[in-house]
Amino acid sequence: MGGRGIGEVLQLLQAEFADVTISKIRFLEAEGLVTPARTASGYRKFSAADLDRLRYVLTAQRDQYLPLKVIKEHLGAIDRGLQPAAAGPPVAPSSLPQTPGQPVPEDFGATGTELRLTRDELRAAAGVPSELLDELESHGLVVASGNHYGGDAIVIAQVAAELAAYGLEPRHLRAFRTAADREVGLIEQVTGPRRTEQTGELAALTVRLHTALVRSRLPRS
Amino acid sequence: MGGRGIGEVLQLLQAEFADVTISKIRFLEAEGLVTPARTASGYRKFSAADLDRLRYVLTAQRDQYLPLKVIKEHLGAIDRGLQPAAAGPPVAPSSLPQTPGQPVPEDFGATGTELRLTRDELRAAAGVPSELLDELESHGLVVASGNHYGGDAIVIAQVAAELAAYGLEPRHLRAFRTAADREVGLIEQVTGPRRTEQTGELAALTVRLHTALVRSRLPRS
DNA sequence: CTCAACCCTCGACCAGCGGTTGAGGTCCGT
DNA sequence: ACGGACCTCAACCGCTGGTCGAGGGTTGAG
Numbered sequence: 238m239g240g241r242g243i244g245e246v247l248q249l250l251q252a253e254f255a256d257v258t259i260s261k262i263r264f265l266e267a268e269g270l271v272t273p274a275r276t277a278s279g280y281r282k283f284s285a286a287d288l289d290r291l292r293y294v295l296t297a298q299r300d301q302y303l304p305l306k307v308i309k310e311h312l313g314a315i316d317r318g319l320q321p322a323a324a325g326p327p328v329a330p331s332s333l334p335q336t337p338g339q340p341v342p343e344d345f346g347a348t349g350t351e352l353r354l355t356r357d358e359l360r361a362a363a364g365v366p367s368e369l370l371d372e373l374e375s376h377g378l379v380v381a382s383g384n385h386y387g388g389d390a391i392v393i394a395q396v397a398a399e400l401a402a403y404g405l406e407p408r409h410l411r412a413f414r415t416a417a418d419r420e421v422g423l424i425e426q427v428t429g430p431r432r433t434e435q436t437g438e439l440a441a442l443t444v445r446l447h448t449a450l451v452r453s454r455l456p457r458s
Numbered sequence: 459m460g461g462r463g464i465g466e467v468l469q470l471l472q473a474e475f476a477d478v479t480i481s482k483i484r485f486l487e488a489e490g491l492v493t494p495a496r497t498a499s500g501y502r503k504f505s506a507a508d509l510d511r512l513r514y515v516l517t518a519q520r521d522q523y524l525p526l527k528v529i530k531e532h533l534g535a536i537d538r539g540l541q542p543a544a545a546g547p548p549v550a551p552s553s554l555p556q557t558p559g560q561p562v563p564e565d566f567g568a569t570g571t572e573l574r575l576t577r578d579e580l581r582a583a584a585g586v587p588s589e590l591l592d593e594l595e596s597h598g599l600v601v602a603s604g605n606h607y608g609g610d611a612i613v614i615a616q617v618a619a620e621l622a623a624y625g626l627e628p629r630h631l632r633a634f635r636t637a638a639d640r641e642v643g644l645i646e647q648v649t650g651p652r653r654t655e656q657t658g659e660l661a662a663l664t665v666r667l668h669t670a671l672v673r674s675r676l677p678r679s
Numbered sequence: 680c681t682c683a684a685c686c687c688t689c690g691a692c693c694a695g696c697g698g699t700t701g702a703g704g705t706c707c708g709t
Numbered sequence: 710a711c712g713g714a715c716c717t718c719a720a721c722c723g724c725t726g727g728t729c730g731a732g733g734g735t736t737g738a739g
Contacts, residue, residue, distance in 0.1 A: 244714065252583060252612035259715090264698055278706055279716055302524055305697075378671065389674035396667045399535065403648050403660060410667065412644075416637035417671035423633070425677070427624050432677040439624060440676055444669050446617040446631065450599065450638035453610035455661055456646070456653040465685065480686090485727060499735055500687055526726075680739100687734065696725085705716065 240274060240282035249288065254295045262291065270294050270309055353385040363394035372407040373397055377414050420447070461495060461503035470509065475516045483512065491515050491530055574606040584615035593628040594618055598635050641668070 241249070243259055250257045265271055266281070271290050273281040283291075290312065297303045297311070360367055373379040378397065379390045397407060420443050428435045462470070464480055471478045486492055487502070492511050494502040504512075511533065518524045518532070581588055594600040599618065600611045618628060641664050649656045 242714075248583065248585075252609070252616060255609070258699085260699060261697085263716095268697090276706095280706075281715085302522075302528060304523055307523060380674075387674055389670045392670040393667060393674065396663050396670065399663055400660075400667070402535065403656070405644070405648065409644065412637075412640050413664070413667055413671055416633070416640075417668060417675055419633050419637075420672050421675045423626070423630065427626065430677060435624070436676060439621075440672055442617050442620055443634070444672055446614060446621070446634055447638060447668055448665050449610045449613040449617065450634055451641050451661055451665055453601075453608055453614065454638055454642045455657060456651060463686080479728080481728060482726085484687095489726090497735095501735075502686085682739090683737095685734105685736075688732090690731095691729085693728070694726095697723095699722070700720085702719095703717090705714105707712100707714080709711090 240284045240287070243281050243283070246283045246288060246291070250291060250295065253292070254299065257295060265291065265294060265305075268305055268309070270305065270312065353387070354390065355385060356381070359386045359390055359394065363391045363398070365394045365398045369398060369401070369407070370394060376407045376411050378407060378410055420444075461505045461508070464502050464504070467504045467509060467512070471512060471516065474513070475520065478516060486512065486515060486526075489526055489530070491526065491533065574608070575611065576606060577602070580607045580611055580615065584612045584619070586615045586619045590619060590622070590628070591615060597628045597632050599628060599631055637668075641665075 243262060246262065247257065247259055250262075262271075266273065271283075271287050271294070273283045273287050276282055293312065294305075294308050297308045298305070303311075354362065356370070360370060370379065373394060374381070379386065379393055397410065400410070401407075421440075424436060424439045424443065427439060464483060467483065468478065468480055471483075483492075487494065492504075492508050492515070494504045494508050497503055514533065515526075515529050518529045519526070524532075575583065577591070581591060591600065594615060595602070600607065600614055618631065621631070622628075642661075645657060645660045645664065648660060
């Protein structure tokens, strides 16, 4: 109930972030990125929320190379109820609503305003040729609902383009679609077909599982 | 069509990037981010493509806080055939940066010293009961090589424990194992069975694809 | 030919970021 | 009352991303 000591926190985080240390956690507090409670005698006590904050910081650092100064601003924005408004890649004059700067890789929370892109906007935002989009659609990797696409389609298209450079074309990626469908199906089995509080949490967990599994099966150096 | 001298380049870029200097441009060359041609007497001559490259670098630095090392990798990726806008007509200076996609979300680089845990260490680190570990092993989600486990097993076990709280038990998770295996199989088809430079890059991409696909298929709020 | 403006290299130096280390001391469970 | 976990504070450190200056060629206008 009372929160965790710094040693325990270290254990928890080290599974996910190899280079975290006690001194780093203390440093992050000194920089104002977390503010754990203290016991009467001065020991830090980390709540679950503090842990989430730490995970946020470590993830942003590792995956987005953001400087602490910027991460701190994002956290501040979150605290104030805003969304981080990550300055994504500069958008061309054909300005769209906003490219989703992916605040946090594993944030599956409901985004208040879901992006709705026309096909042209999607193409421009992802910077991919129209044919690639066609192929992706024909294999069910990108789907339009009505005549617009969600923000995830940008990421999908961009990644597909990068994979194409390795010789992996959309048709090779069908299995990913299947796997994702099954995964979502499993989640819906638990939470029901409507989006609930749990949906995002579960998705974050299963994606984390997936990532760890892939990593664990990769050939070792 | 001789290209521009460094002073001229400076003028052009300073309109857009306040803090660019001659020495910075030279520094970027020294770091291998641009490779301008040289005149017989050694003067640098920047082509339009070199200018685009510089703009790309400066934009990525300013707007996405990317370290030069990462920017260099992105440029390398573009050079290796991914050039939706890179080789196209240099439109607006800011149109370039959107192509390479977001930074790699997960680090799949080879870790110098791979963790080797005994079963007890794993259990302790993940904080899960032994039975869960048994089940995970029997379904192939966690595998020992020899008599030790890798660091990813910690994450796998922890996530499995959290999922169990939602009623998802190891046997429900077999599909994840299969999906991960297939994913790694695909990667190895490209890179061969040994770990190479590309292995990690590719894994990061496929995991990113997977994540985006799941997200895109989750029920909307 | 000469002069100013421009450009070159190379090595030394530097500031800030993101921590690490260690000394010296307190707190807590057994 | 002991060992291990925790505390603070100041000094130190390695890396990144440059800057600066000395010493010296190149170019082009006059």
